[in-house]
Amino acid sequence: MALMKVEGLRKVYADGTVGLEGIDFTVEAGEFIAVIGPSGAGKSTLLRCLNRMVEPTEGSIAFQGDETIGAKGRKLRRIRREMSMIFQGFNLVERVSVLTNVLHGRLGYMSSWKGALGLFAKSDIAEARRLLARVGLQEQTHKRADELSGGQQQRVGIARALAQQPKLILADEPIASLDPAASETVMSSLHRFCSEDGIACLCNLHQVDMAKKYASRIIGIHKGRKVFDGTPEELTDEMIHLIYNKAPQESVRPNDEPADTARKETA
Numbered sequence: 668m669a670l671m672k673v674e675g676l677r678k679v680y681a682d683g684t685v686g687l688e689g690i691d692f693t694v695e696a697g698e699f700i701a702v703i704g705p706s707g708a709g710k711s712t713l714l715r716c717l718n719r720m721v722e723p724t725e726g727s728i729a730f731q732g733d734e735t736i737g738a739k740g741r742k743l744r745r746i747r748r749e750m751s752m753i754f755q756g757f758n759l760v761e762r763v764s765v766l767t768n769v770l771h772g773r774l775g776y777m778s779s780w781k782g783a784l785g786l787f788a789k790s791d792i793a794e795a796r797r798l799l800a801r802v803g804l805q806e807q808t809h810k811r812a813d814e815l816s817g818g819q820q821q822r823v824g825i826a827r828a829l830a831q832q833p834k835l836i837l838a839d840e841p842i843a844s845l846d847p848a849a850s851e852t853v854m855s856s857l858h859r860f861c862s863e864d865g866i867a868c869l870c871n872l873h874q875v876d877m878a879k880k881y882a883s884r885i886i887g888i889h890k891g892r893k894v895f896d897g898t899p900e901e902l903t904d905e906m907i908h909l910i911y912n913k914a915p916q917e918s919v920r921p922n923d924e925p926a927d928t929a930r931k932e933t934a
């Protein structure tokens with residue numbers, strides 16, 4: 668069984684803007700997938716629909732065999748804690764310590780009153796410290812999050828995501844705010860930890876070179892439609908041009924389904 672199976676995913680925003688149209692793909696356990704496409708293509712909408720931060724309009728998202736669309740209460744909480752999110756703007760609580768930010772990754776496993784009071788278990792604190800050492804930030808443990816550089820803050824974001832013990836990490840342009848050196852550190856850390864822990868990752872990226880370097884599979888989106896799904900080797904210059912410059916229905920298959928993909932989906 669695939670870790671995630673997305674079928675016919677469609678999102679139309681309240682103002683009528685079509686964010687996604689007929690998206691189908693599967694994610695296998697441990698796969699590292701980059702999602703690329705021009706600004707406004709629907710990359711963020713896709714990731715946010717997968718964990719229901721954005722409510723999909725139509726379609727199906729099966730995560731570990733459970734339908735995510737329509738899930739509520741405990742079921743939604745369980746789905747979300749096994750699907751961590753990493754954000755472009757880090758989304759740390761700036762005024763609290765680095766350690767506490769990592770511990771926030773454990774909130775989905777705690778009762779809401781314990782979480783509100785910050786009553787973390789000793790084992791969670793030990794694990795958060797271990798994760799901070801893993802991302803090379805043990806010396807920053809007690810600093811306020813906003814005292815760290817952007818690259819360091821994103822490594823806290825990675826440690827927080829790992830604290831959730833997820834099966835899937837959704838990373839929405841994790842390096843868009845970082846300089847080249849910090850971008851490399853963040854991408855190599857994210858890739859290494861996912862690989863070591865068998866975590867799948869869907870990573871939105873603007874940088875095609877980074878997608879080719881780190882992902883085993885690349886999904887290309889143009890105007891809300893999937894126009895490419897293949898390996899880095901299959902992502903030719905022609906395909907890159909297609910993803911970034913031409914609407915599939917205009918350029919590849921007039922009056923037909925979204926452009927053919929370099930690889931057929933496996934169920």
Ligand SMILES: Nc1ncnc2c1ncn2[C@@H]1O[C@H](COP(=O)(O)OP(=O)(O)OP(=O)(O)O)[C@@H](O)[C@H]1O
Pocket residue numbers: 680681682684685686704705706707708709710711712713
């Ligand atoms: N809340 C919203 N209401 C209406 N339209 C929206 C909303 N959020 C996004 N959109 C639109 O949906 C489309 C897809 O946007 P999305 O942010 O998913 O693209 P993206 O590929 O992530 O872009 P970028 O790379 O610039 O972040 C765009 O046309 C965008 O303007």
